[in-house]
Amino acid sequence: MSPAPTARSDLSETVLVVEDSVLLRDVVVHTLQDHGYRVLAADSGETAERLVATAPRPDLVLLDVLLPGIDGFELLRRWRADPATAALPVMLLTALHADTDELRGLQLGADDYLTKPVQPLVLLARVRTQLDAARARASLRDQNARLEAEVARRMAENELVQDLAIRALAHLAETRDNETGRHLQRTQAYVEMLAQDLHDHGLFADALGPRQIRLLARSAPLHDIGKVGIPDHILRKPGKLDAAEWAVMQTHAALGAQAIEAAERDVDGAVDFLRLAKQIAHWHHERWDGTGYPDGLAGEAIPLAARLMALADVFDSLVSPRVYKRPMPCDEARAVIRQGRGRHFDPVVVDAFERCYDAFRHIAAAHADGPDNPGP
Template identity: 60%
Template sequence: MNTNATILVVDDSPESLAVLAELLQPSYLVRAANSGDKALRIANTSPRPDLILLDVMMPDMDGYGVLSRLQADPATADIPVIFITAMGSVADELHGLEVGAADYITKPIVPPVVLARVGTHLELKRARDRLKDQNAWLEAEVGRRMAENDLIQQVSIRALAHLAEIRDPETGNHILRTQGYVQTLALGLQHHPAYRDELSDHYIELLTRSAPLHDIGKVGIPDAILLKPGPLTTAEWAVMKTHSRLGAAAIELAERDIATPVEFLKLAKEIAWWHHEKWDGTGYPDGLAGEAIPVSARLMAVADVFDALISVRVYKPALSAEQARDIVLSGRGAHFDPAIVDVFEQKFDTFVAIANRFRDAA
């Protein structure tokens, strides 16, 4: 028998307490209570009992009341309770089991039966406790591994995005700024009647994670065009515009290499492919218009243009945030989704704060 187990015996009869204590003490640590109130106090102090033997018929608070209070408290709800009572009818026993007792023993007790029942229920409790500990460990381990995988995913995305950034050093902290802008726009648009079904918290999290990959296709653009210190010719511009398809194709190849679809890759592909489309259908590569352009790409379009306007390029100086704002507002309904531009105007101060926070080194 497990001499480490603690058993609480509850009975208003001193004789019954003495009999049970004498029976159990050779094998267990026994604590005793002669009332329901005292039993509840002991059950909530250390060492907390592993099992409770509880008389039903007691003054003030009967065994049913004690059991109800124990079950209502998360700290004691899992302690098994055996009713020990002189109420010996089948109906009484069924009622005791129905209200949650683990077992039901009638008086006068038969010592070997009491010891057998006590041993059985302690072993069951130990098994439940082991299972609970294992489940808690498994949940913690799953959580740890998910967090680790999440971190690896984020680092991988950032590494790929920086690969494109290294090819085009002028972009600086562009990926950090556009990521912040996109998240700001999505959160601001989340409760718009036309968008609230799509822009769930989960979608916005995936969107924010995907945003840094919008220009990944630039790794496929020749240096002579990507790094040209001046305006591009018509032919060169045609090559530059292929970066959207190149990025989407690269992400699609990555999708084919894995057995299970990865949600954020779908959004990353949308953004890479269509973030240069325009609301009026005059953008590239496919000339999509209006709601045919995925929401993810519409959001990135505003973020990308605003950041390009306030950034220095070899072919242009940086505009002020206010000048860039006016250009974005003038594109409402032509270049950009009107609802997104409205949110941009509302959140302009947040855009400025993000731009200042991730300002490129001089």
Template identity: 50%
Template sequence: MASPIILIVDDEPANLAVLSALLRPLYTVRACKSGPRALEAACRDPRPDLILLDVMMPGMDGFAVLDHLRRRQETAEIPVIFVTALNDEVDEEHGLRHGAVDYITKPIKPTVVLSRVQVHVEVKQARDRLKSQNAWLEAEVRRRISENLLIQDVSLATMAQLAETRDSDLGNHISRTQAYVETIARHLQHHPRFADQLDDDTLARVVKAAPLHDIGKIGIPDHILLKPGKLTAEEWAVMQTHCQIGGNAIERAITATLSRHPPNTAEPTKPEALRFLEVAKDLTLSHHEKWDGSGYPHGLQGEAIPLSARIMALADVFDALTTPRIYKAPWPVEKAVDLIRAQRGRHFDPAVVDAFEAEFAAILHIRQQLADAPSEA
């Protein structure tokens, strides 16, 4: 390990010589005779671990040098010990208040100098080790958070794909609807009604939750879910339960999470996992509700429907209309847009329809980029 670097600043050659001779057996010593030179030397790599700074120098005195050192980011944390003669009229409080760590008086007492230099070098080294350790810990926390988020994303994708594999007709439905949701939601961030509801963190949760919107279909019997023709009234009633099935599953996940990790009353911030699950539950449970109250499962109306679900509703309908299903051919895009416009204020939140139309070029680009591969004959 390299020895600590001590920078000695004194305009008197004799003092420089004495201090250098005293410290050189134990430390790497640099020396200079003026304030400006001291500032240059302090910025040179490797930087000093400690500066012994004469107070009473011509031109730029020690106080001025210290002020410059503290204003520079690269030298702000280098400890400075002032060196002054016994008969100098020096305001020690002023120096300590501006960042000096200690004073040494002339004539030099070797034992005192060595002791104080050793103490402050060791404090500096300890502080550097702690800073390095904190940096490592912060990096490790970031790495683990990133790893946990990756695991979470993979788990969510697996859950969503598991539900969709039961309906092989859906192609890239998950990816497209998620991208539609993100596009519409980002537009709504700039709407005065929704700015508070769609901060960046909430928007990210909504986008991440979008693929789970039909997770409840995993509980629908195959003869209904995969039926190639129109459902009977009884079958349709069963199909509608997929919202409640999905919402209930996520609610149980919330309950299980709380049982394993009870809320910390001393920490008012809700854990991110719970915030995400709550958004996912709202979106999954309510994406078939309608603005006019005629939807299901609860007949919610207007803003009683969670915003995430109102956005998901339009994205889901547009994709369902414009892609083929085993029971129908795809609608032309123009016809689907006409229906969405006609359902503004009925099925859909008017503001969500407006955002969809404002971002329609982006919507079409997503549709093209994530188009399903042609089915084999």
């Protein structure tokens, strides 16, 4: 009696039958072909491996366990270990009551198994089930890939908006200060370089992962945002400040932190990418020995982000021209940084600076202020 008719398959679906018994292979091949499947056949492990590696790859493999040459278990192990075939549906063909074969095959990643002799109706039903399941998994993978791509796009868009907001705020502060030039670009690059060097040397692993380094570099341009609160006659004074004026100038650190905190209150919560910006703005003028401002913090009480900015800011100020001074040569600025090790600067950060010194010089030269490179 012939099998009851079933819905014919999509002709694009290909089943590879790997079986060294000619009789059994012919039964399986003809049953599948009669129901619309495209069928490939192999009588050895080597032939099966070649067919699976050849495009277009079969949609399902019916795999005998006992084969000449490479056996079915080894083929299955290889396919599951290869990312290109890890999701390939595989059904084992096992001898009746070969429980150990079935268990081993399932442990190696087989999707299902059929016992010999194969019953046509069972064969067709199980093949259809595996192909439908594989198609559903592929659809889900495609959907997940689309969702991941959309999430990545939105995250990139969000980061761009954050970058633009930070840049806008930083440039607002720049418009009030006629001495900044390309200070923002240089200090941002210095801070990122120091952070990456410390990360590469296994230091501050919890604080300097890849994401934290990106946030740190993005936040660095806001270090002087508080200068918008400094009166023009002090901020734009063409010369050194007197003691009273300097006291007012020092308030820019706390003013910057307060401005960021006010923005966080407006959105009713801390904003992750502003957390480091607030630390940098508030404490980048603190000193390792506790003689800095505004709070006189010392040592590791100073947030790491602010310690990195402290060195970057001082180095850039030393090597940049001001109305009241000429730029200091990089080697002399390097000596000043060395002298400040353990006093002005975190010794570990100074060590990172030493390792990065040649790159610092390159950044200083590439982004130098002047008529040919006037800054933003």
